[in-house]
Amino acid sequence: MNMLKKIAKGGMIGLGAYLGYAFFTSNILLHYKKPKSREELEEKGLPDYYGDDENDGPDKAAFFDTQDILLTLHLNLIDSAEKTIKFANFSIEDGAASDLFYGKLLEAADRGVEVYILFDGKGHNLFGISNGKYWALMGHPNINLAFYEEFDWLRPWTWQNRMHDKYMLIDETYILTGGVNLEDAFFVKDNEEAVYDRDVVIINKEPERYDESVVKQYAEYFEAMWFHPYTNVRPNHVMKRYENLARETYEELVSTVKEAEEKNLYGASRTIDWDEHLYPTRKVSLVTNAIQRWKKDPHILATLGRLFDEAENSVIFQSPYVVPSLEMREYISLEHTTAKIFFITNSMAVSTNFPAIAGQRKYLNELSSDTTQFYHFQGKGYIHAKAYMFDRRLSLVGSFNFDPRSSFLSQENLVVIDSPELSAALEESLKDIARNSVPYNENAEHLVENTAENVPTPWYKKILLGLAYVLLHPLEDLL
Structure with missing residues (x-):
């Protein structure tokens, strides 16, 4: 009994010491940096x-700020991809929006598009060793997955370093950026729980002027984040015991997209005419x-x-x-x-x-x-x-x-x-x-x-x- 008390006491002292260390290094030290x-x-x-007041630049821009179109923006842009999709986002939660999004990315990868997904290391829904969505993504040869600044118990000063960006780069031609997280509240709820946001779409209409385009700047920013030491790029590999789970989840996500398009749920079958929305x-x-x-x-x-x-x-x-x-x-x-x-x-x-x-x-x-x-x-x-x-x-x-x-x-x-x-x-x-x-x-x-x-x-x-x-x-x- 005395031994158990000593162990419990030692554990409490150790926990208290760790919490003090974590609070000091993750919060107090910030005041002195x-x-x-x-x-x-x-x-x-x-x-x-x-x-130049007399001449337009190479980019056209549009903004969208109603719930009924924000998810459609993401889905349409993924559909338009021919070569690459580079996506960075702070937060993605389980729900209809994230299922459709993952399903669309898998479809794009199936047709040969190289997909790069960069999540904040603490704000995604791919946690857990038996997470089917994680294995479905990791199992596709054309999908690359990375996490920026994952949780580190030993270095609490890294906890405050978050990637709050939300943008997507398509074929180095389209940029979608704004404040939208991949959560149902941003897309499919029209009540007191709804979250209202705004996305901007930039299209480089003159590829020969790519060096003048903001698309190039976003591409360079994504590369800097992807290859940064704070980012952990996961190898494409599925553990044998999760191969069936990966396959089943892949089929579920792709079928979710097909059902949504057939029933026109969440604007999944809607096509946006960009020219109607673009400004010089x-x-x-x-x-x-x-x-x-x-x-x-x-x-x-x-x-x-x-x-x-x-x-x-x-x-x-x-x-x-x-x-x-x-x-x-x-x-x-x-x-x-x-x-x-x-x-x-x-x-x-x-x-x-x-x-x-x-x-x-x-x-x-x-x-x-x-x-x-x-x-x-x-x-x-x-x-x-x-x-x-x-x-x-x-x-x-x-x-x-x-x-x-x-x-x-x-x-x-x-x-x-x-x-x-x-x-x-x-x-x-x-x-x-x-x-x-x-x-x-x-x-x-x-x-x-x-x-x-x-x-x-x-x-x-x-x-x-x-x-x-x-x-x-x-x-x-x-x-």
Whole structure:
């Protein structure tokens, strides 16, 4: 009995020591790791992202922001692939959307397309030694699977290094990028659980000008991530005891696609006419964070900081939450621009991300004084889209949230589009969301006239947000 007590006591001491070690190295040390300053980064400004006013660039661009088409985008692009598919995504969950997606990738691989799948090492649905989807993918000679920064018990400082990107590259001709995760809530739920997001599709219409195309920049970024030491590329191999499981799961996924197309479920049999949606562009560029552990050099935040400073007329931006921490404000200033600033975010009533919205709550008064007007979304569901628009000409869309985690801890990307035509359409999309929102300051200038009624925050959510505010206040860097 005494021996058991000693073992139990030793185990508790060991567990406590490990938890302390993990907390210290994965959280506390972050406060002492400083990235390069804004001056050291020397990011480009507005004129650098503008193209020739007289001539279009090689890329055309379109954006899509309704649930009924976002999954169709992915499926149509996979169908169009002839040579390669390169896909990177932060999160994929079990459900109809992921089954259709995997099934489509397997069909593409069957017709000879080389498929590369890169997941964040902690955000996918392929965990477990007996996971049939994992073995179905690994068993196909034309599918290559890799994971960025997988969970490492011995190195907790790697836990915060996440790949938050969500993009797909087809034949080095098409790019799909935005904020969409492969989860049913983004595609097939039209209720309080729905998540509303936005994807951009870029098409290189002039292959002879490939070097000028943003498609080349995305291809180089994907290669840098795929071959990086933080990425684990799995060998194509199926353990003998899982060969039947791999084959059965393959058949199930492919049959799921056929059934969805026959019954036109989730828009699976719909074909998008790209020309109906495309806008001309003068120039399209890519901005990403540095591929680093600890705190990354915040290239995206510093770029936004310079664009905010140089905007002359207006800035309109949308983020699921807005948490302008003290460290972020070393790179970006909302109060020093001469432009009018409008932004749209979730209200406490609809948000499901308690830590982030609690962090936003801390800055409400400052945000009110530093901006022209901001809106709290009050509609059904939850907005997850991220967009930034400057002087009704330059539009930035991608995975970057306006918070410390996206700024310093995660791999992120924003596509920068110089197109007054696309900006005009994007502004209308943002105004539609503002109309389903409540202005924070009724007496300030408005982006739209008619807005929603205020929805009270449920009492239980107020309690949870209050707790999150108190408990997470010292951990703002992680929000």
